[in-house]
């Protein structure tokens with residue numbers, strides 16, 4: 001087998017391994033669908049972007065099959081041709097759904113080298129026993145002229161973390177439970193009488209002094225600069241280089 005080699009392994013009905021095998025290192029990005037709350041943060045945080053001006057959000061390495069234009073019945077898929085196994089998606093994932101393993105050890109090199117800060121975690125247990133945490137703070141505004149109770153309840157069910165309910169014919173969002181994700185605002189596009197606006201004001205408190213990668217990620221996830229922009233390819237290359245340096249190897253050296 002020529003190295004480096006990239007492959008996708010379905011470990012079981014829930015768990016998928018996205019593997020990058022080098023001569024001395026093996027990186028595995030693990031996705032466990034049973035924990036995924038379909039929040040959409042991984043798609044927004046992934047730094048892999050071809051162009052910052054040309055629909056960058058469709059060009060990340062992770063997202064729904066629709067966003068990735070890939071055929072799959074999974075909620076989230078990874079494009080191994082684009083992924084640089086940086087772990088940013090793992091770092092932000094509110095559902096503890098993604099993990100990055102380097103030589104069988106669970107790691108987050110971009111946190112270890114202080115490019116990204118650790119969150120002060122506020123973990124909540126969902127009804128199904130899975131855990132979820134909030135990574136951003138802000139507010140949500142739901143406007144509805146819908147009168148049909150069934151449709152309102154159907155909309156409330158769109159939230160995977162149980163933050164939406166119907167009270168007295170109105171949809172209510174529980175601020176304590178809401179993780180300010182991208183799910184219900186996207187779902188609302190299919191409901192003609194319901195609209196949602198989510199304001200992601202800031203990241204939750206973090207520990208440490210983050211590096212420049214953090215600023216680009218903040219802008220991208222919070223959408224502070226209007227249209228969500230990607231990280232420039234220059235920064236993306238630096239990130240990939242940094243990952244390889246952290247592993248103590250250049251990719252070129254490993255090719256046979």
Ligand code: SF4
Pocket residue numbers: 035036037038039040041042043076089092093094095096097098
């Ligand atoms: S960030 Fe995690 S929980 Fe959210 S959609 Fe991605 S994999 Fe699922």
Ligand code: SF4
Pocket residue numbers: 029045046047048060061062078082083084085086087088089090
């Ligand atoms: S590991 Fe990095 S490059 Fe790969 S999907 Fe996650 S954020 Fe994107």
Ligand code: SF4
Pocket residue numbers: 140158159160161162163164173177178179180181182183184185198
């Ligand atoms: S109510 Fe909050 S947590 Fe639930 S889908 Fe909407 S933004 Fe996400």
